[in-house]
Amino acid sequence: MDAMAQAALWFWLPVALIPLGIWIFLSSKESLQRRMGQAMALLGLTGVVLSPWTVPESPSIAAGHLVGFLIGPAALLLAGLYLVAFSGNVAVGKLPKSDRRLGVMAFLIGFVWFTGMHWWNLTPSLDGEVNRYWLVFWPTFLLLLTCLCSASALSLRVIGDRRTKESNVLWFVSGFVFSLIVLAMTIDGSAVDAASFRYHLWLAGADLLGTAVGFAIAVLVFGGVIMLHERSLEEPPSVHPPTPKEFEHVAAIVSANIGGEESE
Known part of the structure; x- marks a missing residue:
C-alpha cells in the first residue's frame, strides 16, 4: 500500500x-x-x-499530533466551563453550587496546562521541531478567547438582567488572557520566541477579522435577499365582508350549539 x-x-x-x-x-x-x-x-x-x-x-500527522496534546487541557476547560455555567443562575439543568468550585479548579488547571505548553517544556514538538499547527493554534486561541469574553461581558452588561457579577468575571478573564498575549509578545517561550509569536498573532488577527467580516457580509446578503423577495411578493387579496346569508348561517350554528331552554 x-x-x-x-x-x-x-x-x-x-x-x-x-x-x-x-x-x-x-x-x-x-x-x-x-x-x-x-x-x-x-x-x-x-x-x-x-x-x-x-x-x-x-505530513498530515501533525494535526493528529496536536489533537493528542490538546485533548487533556481542552477537556478540563470544557468541563470547568460546563460546571461553572450550570451551577449558577440558570433555569434548567441546574447543578449544585458546590460544583462551581470544582469547575473553577478544572478550568484553571486546563488553562495553566495550556500556558505550560508555551512557557514550559510541554510544547508540542514533532521530529525535533515545534508542531506547525501549534504555532497557529496558540495565538488564535488566545485572541479568540479574549474577544469572546469581552463580547460576552458587554452583552451581559447591556442586555442581561442582574448579570453584573458574571459580566465582571468575564471582563477579568478577558483582561487576564490579554495580559498573556502581551507577555507572549515580549517574553520568549521554551520553544517559541516572541518574534515568532507576534508574527503568527498578526496572522491570527487577520484570519479572525476576515472571518468576522465574511460572516457579517453573509448575514447582510441573506437579509437583503429575504427583504427583496418579500418586496417582490404581491399583496394578498383582501377578504370580502360576510353577506347577510352567511351571518344567518353562523347565527343558526351558534344557536344550535350554545342555545338552551330559559329557566322559569
Missing part, C-alpha cells in the same frame, strides 16, 4: 468518522443509533490521535 492510500485509510478516514458520528448522534432518536454515533466519533478521534504511529511518514 502506497503512502497516499495509508494516509487516506489511517488518517483521513478517521477524520471523516468524527463529524459523521456526531451527526448521527445528534440527529438520531433511537438509543442504538446514538450509541453507534458516539462509537464512530470516538473511533475516529482515536484514529486521528494514533496517526503519528500508524502513518508516521505522512
Whole structure:
C-alpha cells in the first residue's frame, strides 16, 4: 500500500468518522443509533490521535499530533466551563453550587496546562521541531478567547438582567488572557520566541477579522435577499365582508350549539 492510500485509510478516514458520528448522534432518536454515533466519533478521534504511529511518514500527522496534546487541557476547560455555567443562575439543568468550585479548579488547571505548553517544556514538538499547527493554534486561541469574553461581558452588561457579577468575571478573564498575549509578545517561550509569536498573532488577527467580516457580509446578503423577495411578493387579496346569508348561517350554528331552554 502506497503512502497516499495509508494516509487516506489511517488518517483521513478517521477524520471523516468524527463529524459523521456526531451527526448521527445528534440527529438520531433511537438509543442504538446514538450509541453507534458516539462509537464512530470516538473511533475516529482515536484514529486521528494514533496517526503519528500508524502513518508516521505522512505530513498530515501533525494535526493528529496536536489533537493528542490538546485533548487533556481542552477537556478540563470544557468541563470547568460546563460546571461553572450550570451551577449558577440558570433555569434548567441546574447543578449544585458546590460544583462551581470544582469547575473553577478544572478550568484553571486546563488553562495553566495550556500556558505550560508555551512557557514550559510541554510544547508540542514533532521530529525535533515545534508542531506547525501549534504555532497557529496558540495565538488564535488566545485572541479568540479574549474577544469572546469581552463580547460576552458587554452583552451581559447591556442586555442581561442582574448579570453584573458574571459580566465582571468575564471582563477579568478577558483582561487576564490579554495580559498573556502581551507577555507572549515580549517574553520568549521554551520553544517559541516572541518574534515568532507576534508574527503568527498578526496572522491570527487577520484570519479572525476576515472571518468576522465574511460572516457579517453573509448575514447582510441573506437579509437583503429575504427583504427583496418579500418586496417582490404581491399583496394578498383582501377578504370580502360576510353577506347577510352567511351571518344567518353562523347565527343558526351558534344557536344550535350554545342555545338552551330559559329557566322559569
